[in-house]
Amino acid sequence: MTMETKRFLRKSPSMNHVKIIFLSLALLQLSCSQKSKEDQSNFPDFDATRDYFPSKVEIGHSIGFDVVYHKNYKELHLFRHYNDVVDTVSFLLVQRGTPPPSNKKGLSVIQIPAKRIVAMSTTHLGMFEMMESLEYVVGIESKQYVSSEKVKALVDKGEILEMEPAGALNIESVIAAQTEVLIGVGYPNSQNDEHQQLVSAGIPVLLNSDWQELNLLGRAEWVKMIAVLLNKEEEVIRKFNQIEEEFNEIIEVVAKSDVAKPLVITGVAMGDAWHVSGGKSFAFNAMQLAKVNYPWKGDNSTGSLKLDFETVYEFGLKADFWIAPGSARTLEGILERDTRYQDFLSYKNKAIYNIIGRDTEGGGNDYYESGIINPHIVLRDIIKIFHPALFPDHQLVYYKQLK
Amino acid sequence: MDMKPNSGMSHNGTGMRWQPILILSTVLIGLFILDLLLGSVKIPIAEVFNTLLGNANSNEAWSAIILKIRLPRAITAILAGAALSIGGLQMQTLFRNPLAGPSILGITAGSSLGVAAVMLVAGSATTAFTIRQLGLGGSWLIIIAATIGAALVLLLILGISFKIRDNVVMLIVGIMVANITIAIVSIWQYFSDPEQMQEYILWTFGSLGGVTNEQLKILSLIVGIGIVSTFFLSKTLNALLLGENYAQSMGLNIRRSRILIIIVTSLLAGSITGFCGPIGFVGIAVPHLTRSFLNTSDHKALIPNCVLIGASLMLLCDIISQVPGSQTVLPINAITAMIGSPIVIWIIVKRRNLKASF
Numbered sequence: 001m002t003m004e005t006k007r008f009l010r011k012s013p014s015m016n017h018v019k020i021i022f023l024s025l026a027l028l029q030l031s032c033s034q035k036s037k038e039d040q041s042n043f044p045d046f047d048a049t050r051d052y053f054p055s056k057v058e059i060g061h062s063i064g065f066d067v068v069y070h071k072n073y074k075e076l077h078l079f080r081h082y083n084d085v086v087d088t089v090s091f092l093l094v095q096r097g098t099p100p101p102s103n104k105k106g107l108s109v110i111q112i113p114a115k116r117i118v119a120m121s122t123t124h125l126g127m128f129e130m131m132e133s134l135e136y137v138v139g140i141e142s143k144q145y146v147s148s149e150k151v152k153a154l155v156d157k158g159e160i161l162e163m164e165p166a167g168a169l170n171i172e173s174v175i176a177a178q179t180e181v182l183i184g185v186g187y188p189n190s191q192n193d194e195h196q197q198l199v200s201a202g203i204p205v206l207l208n209s210d211w212q213e214l215n216l217l218g219r220a221e222w223v224k225m226i227a228v229l230l231n232k233e234e235e236v237i238r239k240f241n242q243i244e245e246e247f248n249e250i251i252e253v254v255a256k257s258d259v260a261k262p263l264v265i266t267g268v269a270m271g272d273a274w275h276v277s278g279g280k281s282f283a284f285n286a287m288q289l290a291k292v293n294y295p296w297k298g299d300n301s302t303g304s305l306k307l308d309f310e311t312v313y314e315f316g317l318k319a320d321f322w323i324a325p326g327s328a329r330t331l332e333g334i335l336e337r338d339t340r341y342q343d344f345l346s347y348k349n350k351a352i353y354n355i356i357g358r359d360t361e362g363g364g365n366d367y368y369e370s371g372i373i374n375p376h377i378v379l380r381d382i383i384k385i386f387h388p389a390l391f392p393d394h395q396l397v398y399y400k401q402l403k
Numbered sequence: 404m405d406m407k408p409n410s411g412m413s414h415n416g417t418g419m420r421w422q423p424i425l426i427l428s429t430v431l432i433g434l435f436i437l438d439l440l441l442g443s444v445k446i447p448i449a450e451v452f453n454t455l456l457g458n459a460n461s462n463e464a465w466s467a468i469i470l471k472i473r474l475p476r477a478i479t480a481i482l483a484g485a486a487l488s489i490g491g492l493q494m495q496t497l498f499r500n501p502l503a504g505p506s507i508l509g510i511t512a513g514s515s516l517g518v519a520a521v522m523l524v525a526g527s528a529t530t531a532f533t534i535r536q537l538g539l540g541g542s543w544l545i546i547i548a549a550t551i552g553a554a555l556v557l558l559l560i561l562g563i564s565f566k567i568r569d570n571v572v573m574l575i576v577g578i579m580v581a582n583i584t585i586a587i588v589s590i591w592q593y594f595s596d597p598e599q600m601q602e603y604i605l606w607t608f609g610s611l612g613g614v615t616n617e618q619l620k621i622l623s624l625i626v627g628i629g630i631v632s633t634f635f636l637s638k639t640l641n642a643l644l645l646g647e648n649y650a651q652s653m654g655l656n657i658r659r660s661r662i663l664i665i666i667v668t669s670l671l672a673g674s675i676t677g678f679c680g681p682i683g684f685v686g687i688a689v690p691h692l693t694r695s696f697l698n699t700s701d702h703k704a705l706i707p708n709c710v711l712i713g714a715s716l717m718l719l720c721d722i723i724s725q726v727p728g729s730q731t732v733l734p735i736n737a738i739t740a741m742i743g744s745p746i747v748i749w750i751i752v753k754r755r756n757l758k759a760s761f
Contacts, residue, residue, distance in 0.1 A: 272732045343471070
């Protein structure tokens with residue numbers, strides 16, 4: 001463009017408009033032609049007939065997700081169960097260097113193997129460590145709650161960033177870290193603004209609802225979702241099968257024995273209400289495998305069941321065991337909450353256990369980190385509490401007797 | 404108006420009418436017994452009376468439930484209802500404002516600040532360790548924190564009241580102080596873990612069942628002192644109703660009276676908030692209910708009746724919150740507001756001349 005024309009354009013607003021329209025049309029043309037050629041020329045190595053994922057995971061225990069395999073991409077479906085409504089969110093996990101399917105427009109695409117992942121819950125970290133894939137984690141919520149020494153060291157070295165150091169997700173840090181996918185925690189009815197912002201910035205958010213699972217194996221199986229993102233199916237199948245096998249062997253031991261079922265209560269009073277584990281919760285599911293007598297086994301709630309103080313107190317007086325009494329760490333701490341607890345048989349017999357075997361000064365708890373992928377150890381702990389004779393050599397790992 | 408500002412403090416004075424007190428006492432006793440009878444665990448009526456009379460109960464669990472759960476809760480309800488109603492009455496008279504209540508000076512908000520400091524801020528490891536070193540823990544810690552919080556706000560309000568004579572200004576200052584404390588609490592909440600937040604939110608729902616027998620002794624003592632002091636202030640309160648200038652002309656030291664009233668109310672509201680959480684609405688509703696029931700503004704009559712009506716209303720709320728026959732429980736704070744608000748509406752609609760009482 002000569003100086004003359006420039007001056008002319010600047011002087012004439014109508015001419016400016018023409019220029020903009022022309023330029024936009026040219027760009028549109030360019031992008032259209034690029035799109036049509038994409039499938040052929042942009043993926044020179046793409047072989048449409050090849051099965052890119054020879055080993056495939058099957059989901060046997062989890063109710064929260066499923067994977068469907070295609071030649072060069074996987075469909076990941078996340079289910080969120082709210083009361084009776086199941087909400088499904090689907091993602092396309094497309095092999096790097098291959099084109100996304102043209103018939104599934106509108107779904108978020110994640111290039112796999114994913115190499116820059118932000119994992120917002122410690123439950124995910126245990127899974128990454130199990131898959132020996134911590135190098136793909138670029139960000140976590142905050143170091144404070146982490147138990148893993150490896151992860152802490154990586155944070156100190158600056159290889160893993162803290163994305164939520166002060167209570168709120170720092171979206172700019174997540175974007176600046178060139179995050180390819182963020183794995184968050186899904187809660188009922190969470191219309192998380194931060195997640196919406198990330199999605200509009202092009203970062204897919206996978207909401208993991210492992211806490212909604214009905215049993216320990218279902219919770220552990222979420223490691224397969226991580227493996228699917230990393231194309232590590234073969235390893236995860238081998239490792240998970242091993243855990244599953246060991247878990248079933250432990251169940252066998254209890255099933256074969258004819259131990260008496262002790263009476264158990266759970267939770268602790270908060271205000272006037274006492275939340276006990278629901279009859280369909282995974283916490284009770286694990287105790288049920290260990291053969292116990294539970295006053296609310298007929299209940300249908302998957303989370304906790306809200307009862308009033310005197311209802312639970314009546315059972316508490318004669319219960320043999322008391323599991324997970326809130327944040328209490330010692331017998332003294334139990335009485336600090338409420339002196340009426342000293343009437344409980346479990347208090348008199350010191351048969352109160354809490355999940356504090358591996359918790360940290362900073363308020364973290366390895367039960368929610370490595371405990372997720374060690375369901376067999378958690379189960380062995382639980383059985384050891386109720387029936388110590390069945391596993392005489394086992395030392396409690398995640399649980400601890402209050403003293 | 405049945406006003407006898409110069410009559411003495413004798414209970415046989417002309418300001419006292421025995422009939423309503425007898426009726427209200429009967430209602431109170433009835434509700435008290437009903438509260439002990441009803442609960443989620445079904446206990447035969449005969450067994451409840453057996454236990455209360457000190458006889459051995461055939462079922463140990465039942466006697467423990469009655470003596471350790473239902474009895475302390477019912478007594479707590481009586482104390483809370485009485486204390487908050489009396490506190491509300493004093494605030495409404497002091498500020499000559501029908502919307503005033505024990506929480507109006509920011510005392511409840513101050514307690515919340517103290518509790519939030521313990522529950523939310525103490526979450527960090529170092530603070531929790533320091534607290535453990537002090538040998539404090541659990542429910543006592545919450546109570547002490549609530550008391551300190553209320554006392555700090557009270558000191559601030561007292562300091563301001565030395566400077567400012569205008570009650571309307573005091574009222575606004577109190578509301579603003581409450582707003583500041585709420586703002587601080589919400590910032591703490593924002594930076595807290597969900598579990599800590601849950602604990603704090605549960606506290607704000609209010610609870611009558613968390614007070615054990617040992618704690619009840621201390622709570623009874625404080626509330627007792629508060630109620631007796633209010634009785635001694637009834638002459639002052641009557642004089643204040645006639646306006647500050649008139650009261651002053653009667654030889655009343657307005658500044659001293661005001662400070663005394665604020666201290667007594669803080670003691671009552673602060674201790675109840677500490678032990679039971681911020682229980683709303685009883686403090687506003689009951690004084691209106693009492694005035695309407697007695698049709699008088701004489702505090703010598705209002706104070707004892709306020710105690711009885713407040714205690715009865717709280718017992719009724721407790722019975723409802725237990726949802727008799729179910730195994731669940733509703734937050735007491737929601738019940739008091741649900742019952743309190745219609746009462747206030749009913750009275751305001753019925754007594755169009757509300758302003759005449761102030």
